Amino acid sequence: MSDYKKPLPEIQPYSQAFWDGTKQHKLLIQHCNSCDSNIFYPRRDCPKCWSQDMGWIEASGKAQVYTYSVTLEGVEQKFVEDLPIILAWIDLPEGIRMHTNLVECEPEDVHIGMEVEVVFRDVTDEITLPYFRPVKA
């Protein structure tokens, strides 16, 4: 797994818990204990109220496709082997929107509003990336 050549997330001190979570195959969302908002992506301070009293909640892992785009070319060389790449923005019931790739499906099967669920891929010994796949009927 150490031959992973694609860019890894540039982890910040205040996002470490998110990536510790994915490593345990849990999708954690930052939560402000002062104003009760869910925050994505993780920040040092709550962007709504500037509180530093921040915690984490575990997401259900379910989501809906808000939009998607199938990339066929124009990527950096290190991504070429993955083409076509299905980019998507997905809406979580926890009230946040994430950028991801849709996996375990064909481009022609994807549609806006499609129900998806998180799936974890351990891309290196240290890093696990969350992806999403269609919920099986």
Next chain:
Amino acid sequence: MSKRGLAIVGIGEVPTLRNPERTRWDILLDVCMEAVRDAGIDKNRIGAVISNNPMAQPGMQNDMSLGKIPEVMGLEGCRDIAICNAGGASTTNCLRLAEQHIDSGQVDFVLIPHTTVQSDIPPQDLINFFATAPLDKQFEYPYGVTFNGSMGLITQRYMYETGATEEELAAVTVALRAWGALDPLSIFYGKPITLDDVMNSRMISTPLKAKECNLLADGGGAMVVTSRDIAKEMGDKAVYKLGHGTRFMSATPMLREDVFHRQSYRESSQDALSQAGLSIHDMDLRQIYGAYPYTQCSALEGYGVCEEGQGAKLWAEGRCGPGGDIPCTTMGDATGRGHTGSGVSMAFYLDTVRQLRGQAGERQVQNCEHAILTTSGGSVMNTCTTVFGRAIK
């Protein structure tokens, strides 16, 4: 000190090309000298140089930031320099900083230049630059997103919500290329394309096809600006800034509630128009720098030119291109002109000046007295809207 107001009185520009033989400094010197000569002033009356930060041009950024331009050009009256960087909205900020110098009463003329050469940069490096510069390094970049991918996501949703078809959106590119085909400064001069050309071009990031994505190119331009009172003495060459408004949304597209920027276009244009004492229906020309076709539609919806979701139809009916009754984006946008990084916004201002002066050749909008222009930076992080007129009301 009372406000003196701003007018553009000199312009210079080189054709957009891909030609690495033409150096960054060759372009820079040519456009600056042309703009000063066009203004008809002595070079030593330039009191400040406010440069547009050229993206992906680190050497040039250093030269511009650290005072090389007035030194090399012998601008003996120059009191200070600065560089503005807000991506594609950089030129807008150059104008605002220039206006502050002019309002101070201590500077009468400001030179605003831009230069970019991208044809000598390896394609993979450019892909890397434009993939990493505006994107989140943690939550976007690891997923293989590109600028085209990011805009493909928004375009797909735009089609879903409005019912706009791929053909209607392709018509935007046909019209932008039609403007470009009539413009000697466009890389596509003399090269119009058909709807079939767009629809049959390679798919890059659905629904965006190759002809709807940007061709990175080289170019440059410059403006000389001054106060309204001085401009009035300079005759027909002056174009006046009548109103201005801006809105910021977000750096990262996925965090945007105003996903098509309609609200941002609406509010920034309302601020600019009310300052100018004019309505959107007084505008003879709408210049929209969005770099991707959906923005040409959602901007018209935000401005209030049409109902939400009807923008693409106006383009598909031919009303926004050459010969149409709602001429838009005669500059061609990046799609119809060639993408010169932050220089696209410079080219938009220069084209607006030409239209208001009646110097736009085959693209000339008849009786063009007022124009509205919106620039944006990053992945459409903001909308910076300005109303220009050929006279002060």
